[in-house]
Amino acid sequence: xxxxxxxxxxxxxxxxxxxxxxxxxxxxxxxxxxxxxxxxxxxxxxxxxxxxxxxxxxxxxxxxxxxxxxxxxxxxxxxxxxxxxxxxxxxxxxxxxxxxxxxxxxxxxxxxxxx
Amino acid sequence: xxxxxxxxxxxxxxxxxxxxxxxxxxxxxxxxxxxxxxxxxxxxxxxxxxxxxxxxxxxxxxxxxxxxxxxxxxxxxxxxxxxxxxxxxxxxxxxxxxxxxxxxxxxxxxxxxxxxxxxxxxxxxxxxxxxxxxxxxxxxxxxxxxxxxxxxxxxxxxxxxxxxxxxxxxxxxxxxxxxxxxxxxxxxxxxxxxxxxxxxxxxxxxxxxxxxxxxxxxxxxxxxxxxxxxxxxxxxx
Numbered sequence: 001x002x003x004x005x006x007x008x009x010x011x012x013x014x015x016x017x018x019x020x021x022x023x024x025x026x027x028x029x030x031x032x033x034x035x036x037x038x039x040x041x042x043x044x045x046x047x048x049x050x051x052x053x054x055x056x057x058x059x060x061x062x063x064x065x066x067x068x069x070x071x072x073x074x075x076x077x078x079x080x081x082x083x084x085x086x087x088x089x090x091x092x093x094x095x096x097x098x099x100x101x102x103x104x105x106x107x108x109x110x111x112x113x114x115x
Numbered sequence: 116x117x118x119x120x121x122x123x124x125x126x127x128x129x130x131x132x133x134x135x136x137x138x139x140x141x142x143x144x145x146x147x148x149x150x151x152x153x154x155x156x157x158x159x160x161x162x163x164x165x166x167x168x169x170x171x172x173x174x175x176x177x178x179x180x181x182x183x184x185x186x187x188x189x190x191x192x193x194x195x196x197x198x199x200x201x202x203x204x205x206x207x208x209x210x211x212x213x214x215x216x217x218x219x220x221x222x223x224x225x226x227x228x229x230x231x232x233x234x235x236x237x238x239x240x241x242x243x244x245x246x247x248x249x250x251x252x253x254x255x256x257x258x259x260x261x262x263x264x265x266x267x268x269x270x271x272x273x274x275x276x277x278x279x280x281x282x283x284x285x286x287x288x289x290x291x292x293x294x295x296x297x298x299x300x301x302x303x304x305x306x307x308x309x310x311x312x313x314x315x316x317x318x319x320x321x322x323x324x325x326x327x328x329x330x331x332x333x334x335x336x337x338x339x340x341x342x343x344x345x346x347x348x349x350x351x352x
Contacts, residue, residue: 028170031211033326035221036295037283045220047206048283048293053276080330081280088280095319095329 023101026108033093034105042112054087065113073106148241155232156181156242164251166322173324174209177229182251183321187310190247196305197239200231203297203305205286210295210326223294255320261308264342268350271343275299279330279340288352295326303341303348311341 024032030042037052039045042059049056059065068076075083077097081090093102152162159177166180167173184193206223207213215224234242266274276282285299286292292299302311313320315337318327332340 022168024170032170032173032324033328035214036210036293036326040214040216040221046295047210047214047221047223048295049220051292052283080328088278089283091280091283091328091330093328095317095331096325 023098023104026101026104029097029101029105030108033096037089052089054089056090059109059112060114062113062115065109066115070106073109074102077102077105148243148245151234151238151242152245155234155238162246162249167324170324174211176208178208181246182249183253183310184246185248185250186253186256187307188246188305189307190243192305193246194239194243197234197242198236200233202228202231203301205294205298252321255317256307256309256313258309260312261341262338263308264338266339266342266346268343268346271339271346274336274339275343279332279336281340284326287347288350299344300347300350300352303344308341308345311344312337315340 030038034042035046037044037046037048037056038059039049039056044056044058046056057064072084076086076090078092078094078099080092081087083092097105156162161180162182164180164182167176204210207228210223213224213227214221216222272287275285275287281299282292284293284296286294287298288300289298314327315330315332318325318329
């Protein structure tokens with residue numbers, strides 16, 4: 001029986017590692033999808049900002065960022081600004097990022113605001 | 116006498132042969148659109164289905180994948196554009212490689228952008244012909260998906276900007292709109308309508324790592340957005 005469990009784990013291991021390999025780091029996802037609006041330093045001043053009617057959130061602003069719960073941050077990344085009654089300019093990333101990657105981004109936001 | 120005539124003919128034959136070879140060699144090379152494609156295009160573009168499956172691959176890509184050209188682009192537009200290329204993506208293929216910190220906001224680092232090579236009329240015609248035979252992802256496009264209709268520019272812009280937020284990343288006229296995505300004021304000149312519907316409906320089906328988000332647009336909105344892009348392309352910016 002012990003051997004059977006061992007063989008089962010051994011055989012299914014590659015599937016888990018494949019799933020892990022497809023997940024990108026929060027830093028890389030942030031660089032790819034968030035920086036265009038939130039900026040190279042996360043200050044809400046990306047290249048797309050000059051013609052925007054609503055300014056993107058400054059992720060380094062500890063006061064503003066602490067006003068949001070992790071659930072709200074998760075929801076706004078996954079479903080977009082309108083899901084938390086914010087701007088439509090923040091799109092939903094739920095078809096681009098996995099829930100795990102979004103959770104990692106929420107942690108990364110805490111790292112940026114140091115809060 | 117006969118010898119002289121034979122000699123004369125043999126000289127003539129040689130001259131004809133030399134002329135034929137000298138004219139034919141470049142003609143053979145130029146005759147093949149595939150050769151031009153191989154020598155001028157494939158250092159930046161891919162023509163076999165090789166969609167970036169990791170972010171690293173996405174960042175390294177220098178030009179759009181051309182494996183779906185026949186179902187994506189409009190033939191006449193490609194032919195013209197290759198002879199007179201104008202930048203479509205203000206911040207390059209992946210904006211992250213072409214930005215720098217600016218005074219108020221990040222800025223496009225123009226010095227890092229590469230100009231697209233120009234082809235002659237003949238080269239453009241030959242390459243376009245070959246490109247239009249490439250039809251990967253055909254299963255994603257439904258012929259006749261787009262139903263021609265119209266929308267006013269004002270209503271279209273309200274939808275594109277205020278209701279759907281597309282302006283965040285796309286310019287709707289030179290110098291107005293977001294910079295990370297391709298400009299859309301020539302989108303309907305460049306792209307087939309059925310492709311536009313398919314891509315906006317599910318960008319990740321085309322490119323899993325695309326920076327274009329899926330906004331889960333309703334079918335009627337997809338149609339209206341293409342009406343708008345068509346109206347916009349008539350503006351001659």
